[in-house]
Amino acid sequence: MHDQLKDKTIFITGSGGVLGSTYVRRMLAAGARVVASDLKGHRADALVESHGENPNFRFYDLDVGQEDEVVAIFQRIMADGWEPNVVLNNAAITGELLMGAGKAFPDFANTSVEDWEKTLRTNMTGAFMIARQMDRDIVGRYPATLINVASMYALNGPHHQIYKDMPFKSFSAYSATKAGIHGLTLWLAGYWAKRNATVNTIAPGAVFNGHSDEFQRRVGELIMAGRMAAPDEIADAMLFLCSAQSGYMTGQLVNVDGGFSGW
Numbered sequence: 001m002h003d004q005l006k007d008k009t010i011f012i013t014g015s016g017g018v019l020g021s022t023y024v025r026r027m028l029a030a031g032a033r034v035v036a037s038d039l040k041g042h043r044a045d046a047l048v049e050s051h052g053e054n055p056n057f058r059f060y061d062l063d064v065g066q067e068d069e070v071v072a073i074f075q076r077i078m079a080d081g082w083e084p085n086v087v088l089n090n091a092a093i094t095g096e097l098l099m100g101a102g103k104a105f106p107d108f109a110n111t112s113v114e115d116w117e118k119t120l121r122t123n124m125t126g127a128f129m130i131a132r133q134m135d136r137d138i139v140g141r142y143p144a145t146l147i148n149v150a151s152m153y154a155l156n157g158p159h160h161q162i163y164k165d166m167p168f169k170s171f172s173a174y175s176a177t178k179a180g181i182h183g184l185t186l187w188l189a190g191y192w193a194k195r196n197a198t199v200n201t202i203a204p205g206a207v208f209n210g211h212s213d214e215f216q217r218r219v220g221e222l223i224m225a226g227r228m229a230a231p232d233e234i235a236d237a238m239l240f241l242c243s244a245q246s247g248y249m250t251g252q253l254v255n256v257d258g259g260f261s262g263w
């Protein structure tokens with residue numbers, strides 16, 4: 001639908017990743033104005049290269065873990081003439097990102113407090129600071145919605161055996177933050193209800209991003225649909241949550257996981 005989001009100005013964090021960049025492409029195609037942000041660096045550069053010429057696209061460098069940057073972000077965007085009515089807490093540090101490519105992945109017993117806290121800082125505290133700033137600068141001034149991003153590993157535990165001999169593992173702090181973010185959604189839903197703001201959580205399933213055939217087979221057996229998701233299949237649900245069609249939903253967790261959580 002090319003005009004599904006025509007009245008929406010969407011602010012998205014961590015937008016240079018596999019899902020974020022898909023959301024940006026689909027949101028622009030659905031008629032939204034998109035205010036993208038990410039850490040400074042190659043992911044952001046690729047996004048700006050793809051959409052920089054589009055008058056409905058803007059990009060800001062933003063580290064969601066830096067309080068001074070988050071506190072200033074909406075005022076900066078608004079001063080530039082963009083008033084976001086949809087905010088998407090998408091940025092996250094995954095296990096792979098935390099460790100860096102090629103580094104050995106620690107098991108639970110060897111997980112450092114430093115790595116645990118780094119993950120909490122981005123995934124939870126970052127999301128909290130964005131929501132708090134939205135409360136200060138947007139909520140109550142005009143109707144708005146916040147979408148928090150969880151995971152199929154928020155309210156369901158991983159089957160650890162599927163990661164045996166894989167170069168990546170499921171990371172404990174990741175699951176803890178993804179469960180926690182839905183707590184933030186539930187808390188805010190009632191808190192904002194009388195001020196014309198809604199908040200929901202999306203919980204994407206396993207998204208294909210070049211995984212080996214063996215990993216796809218192992219995870220596929222745990223999913224009713226029998227396979228990993230394409231990024232566009234997660235974007236379909238995300239666009240609905242951003243649109244006016246989800247206006248009567250608040251405080252909900254939407255699983256888009258091919259049935260992983262439904263067995």
Ligand SMILES: NC(=O)c1ccc[n+]([C@@H]2O[C@H](COP(=O)([O-])OP(=O)(O)OC[C@H]3O[C@@H](n4cnc5c(N)ncnc54)[C@H](O)[C@@H]3O)[C@@H](O)[C@H]2O)c1
Binds near residue numbers: 090
């Ligand atoms: N891909 C999946 O299978 C999957 C499944 C469930 C949930 N998710 C969630 O969906 C969201 C997007 O995931 P993705 O697959 O695109 O991941 P990704 O790793 O490809 O992208 C994450 C993005 O967040 C950015 N980021 C990291 N730290 C940041 C910080 N401090 N400030 C700002 N940006 C920061 C990264 O630069 C990156 O562009 C995440 O919240 C992730 O947890 C993904």
